[in-house]
Amino acid sequence: MLMFVDTATVLIRSGHGGSGCLSFRREKYRPRGGPDGGDGGDGGSVIFVGDQSINTLAHFRFSPRLLAQNGRPGKPYNCSGKKGKDLIVKVPLGTVVRNLETGEMLFEITEPGQAVVVARGGSGGRGNQHFATSTNRAPRHVEKGWPGVEVKALLELKVIADVGLLGLPNAGKSSLLAAVSQATPKIADYPFTTRQPYLGVIPRADQRSIVMADIPGIIEGAADGKGLGIQFLRHVERTRLLLVVIDVSSFADTPAAEALRIVRREIKKFGQGLSHKKMLIAANKIDLDPDRHAFHYFLKQIKKADAGLVYPISAVTREGVPALINAIDKRLHGGEV
Incomplete structure (x- = not known):
């Protein structure tokens, strides 16, 4: 191999x-x-x-x-x-x-x-x-x-894909990719499990498909050379949509709202038009937040425009994943979500 x-x-x-x-x-x-x-x-x-x-x-x-x-x-x-x-x-x-x-x-x-x-x-x-x-x-x-x-x-x-997965390390990007496709990225409960880009293909109706790329997690200061994610941001330059995966559980290493700000700041510093691409936000690990307190607190902490892009999901139980995929499909093909 x-x-x-x-x-x-x-x-x-x-x-x-x-x-x-x-x-x-x-x-x-x-x-x-x-x-x-x-x-x-x-x-x-x-x-x-x-x-x-x-x-x-x-x-x-x-x-x-x-x-x-x-x-x-x-x-x-x-x-x-x-x-x-x-x-x-x-x-x-x-x-x-x-x-x-x-x-x-x-x-x-x-x-x-x-x-x-x-x-x-x-x-x-x-x-x-x-x-x-x-x-x-x-x-x-x-x-x-x-x-x-x-x-x-x-x-x-530069990997060619429809959707680029972005997020901090351990946000659950690889788990989401494995849940929606036949891709088999390495998954573990520690940062930087993903050390290279992975592609997954999501089958849709009418023989269509969505190609999704997972890259290593981004950390604060990535645009200045820290971490692994910045080395691979070139792979999402050609994607049509960015899907930011955020850990909204109370067990997250970084508060969800701060994690979103870090990702937005780093892709803006990277440039190459990434900050102008279409974007959706996957609020992951809601299975660890059964009463949704952490999720609703996250919505209150971010801008109203960003809140409209958020889809609560669990990559482990697949709760909310079908709705997220439908939203991605509509956004890619010109429909509003």
Whole structure:
């Protein structure tokens, strides 16, 4: 099983073009045959292709050099050299390629089968057959092949999902994902159980589905590098809706209203448009609050606008979960909840 890796540094190099050939036809009874040097073959290109069956960049840690084949030199008798073989590199959907030195985004792969030429192979040089003129019938000039392109690149993986789960550690995000899908994230009663993103698919009517992503918990100061969650916030950049999971029980490490403020503050500091995305709030662990005192106190402590986004649930007993999923479905497809 491959470990999850969401960044990788690679060296990408396309093939050099082959040089043209210097040759003159030598046949019986034609001692002064004309030039017949063939052209060099083009170098191979490096091509990235989106593959939905891959969900990690781990294989690049073992093969960080992506080198296409050089073109072969031209040959006598006007024979062109063989073209260098292209290097086809399969990458997971959501892969972003950046120039390692400048940080500039070169392109991103978001669709299955999407092919992007990362580094185009160098052109082959022309043989001396191309340089014969009326005054120079025996040219000794050929072209060298053009060099390939070399790029040091940073690959980043951004998981593509409809819904991104956010919340403090131990809020119950993984339990919720396991309750609504076939995903099997690690679940335990201690912070930072989730150490990598997980995807779950929630089947709906009419053969539709909702893809939900769970990332490590966010702590205060995450935008400044603390904790694990900030490393993976890039995975919810492409989501259409954020679902903030809050532990509203009296056993929570952080009071529910304060937990919501921390999450909102950190995603605002992270930027990238996260704070402007559609949002719903799952008030989790109501099974530990049978009289709902803690839940209603939470509603009183937050803004009225936020209170309208709250859905009380228990990921353990599934109480309130169907209503939450219906609300997510409506919000994703343009309906108000």
